[in-house]
Amino acid sequence: MDTAAIYSKLKERFGDAVLALESEDAGDPAIRIQPRAIVEVAAWLHAEADTAFDCLTNQSGVDYPDRNEVEVVYHLFSYSLRHTCVLKVGVPRDNPSMPTVDPVWKTANWMEREVFDLVGVVFEGHPDLRRILLPEDWVGHPLRKDFVEPTEYHGISTKRESML
């Protein structure tokens, strides 16, 4: 089943919670979902026999300052049906908060921790939302476009003096 067919099925089932089908020139087509509806949509796509998305291949976060939005992208794959689908969810930059899909796909646990660590999206209901890559005492989320690199970390200067 291709993304357009999945989109029309989702639209029929969830109505306004499914925002748009985005077909970009480069990359996979994606379905844009309301943040509040993501868990229901995910659980439905996982359970339904003709979608059967049993694998969350990748979950990532992208910062878009010009849209004032942080986007969370879900790459889904079905082992039984061998098809893929991309879901996108936009949350506001100043209050990036949305529900977790950890109950649907266990693998989302660590990937949501990574998204939280690097772009600062807070996943409500996540069982263990801590930083996963950076140190616990790190300040800020470095993949935000307006992140300013600190000049030092625990007394270690982050600037390299020129040898020339």
Place this chain on the structure above:
Amino acid sequence: MSLLNTMPEFMVTTKVDEMLNWTRKSSLWYMLFGLACCAIEMMQTGGPRSDLDRFGAVPRATPRQSDLMIVAGTLTLKMALRTKVLYEQMPDPKYVISMGSCSNCGGLFQLAYSVCDGVDKVIPVDVYVPGCPPRPEALTEGLLKLQEKMMQEKWLVRSTGESRPALA
């Protein structure tokens, strides 16, 4: 033993410092500190073809039994704090070889927010081995350079200022 048996009165004249340094440089136990791809080359250097063991250098898995730390790979800021702790756990006299571009200066990743631009920002370094990653020959050369440096050290008379600052 047969050689010694033929010379029961066998005697060697040398300086105390040189004998001490010779024994120390011939049993440099290095701590495994592989952080990235340089670690693969470090394993090759310890392996049978390059065989660092012929210079008396064998790997140890703990800082408390090590004389030498070979920092092999990209040092992140998170790891830099641990590196310092591990270095402090090593007994004196201790040495550090910085292996590869990342460890020397941050290398390819020096502009990244999470990377420490050189292990010398955290701990003192004795020998820098350039390369990305250095071949086993280069690391062996680095170890020999360190042995040369160790042979210059003075233990009986330290007031001459010849000893390493870190040991004073």
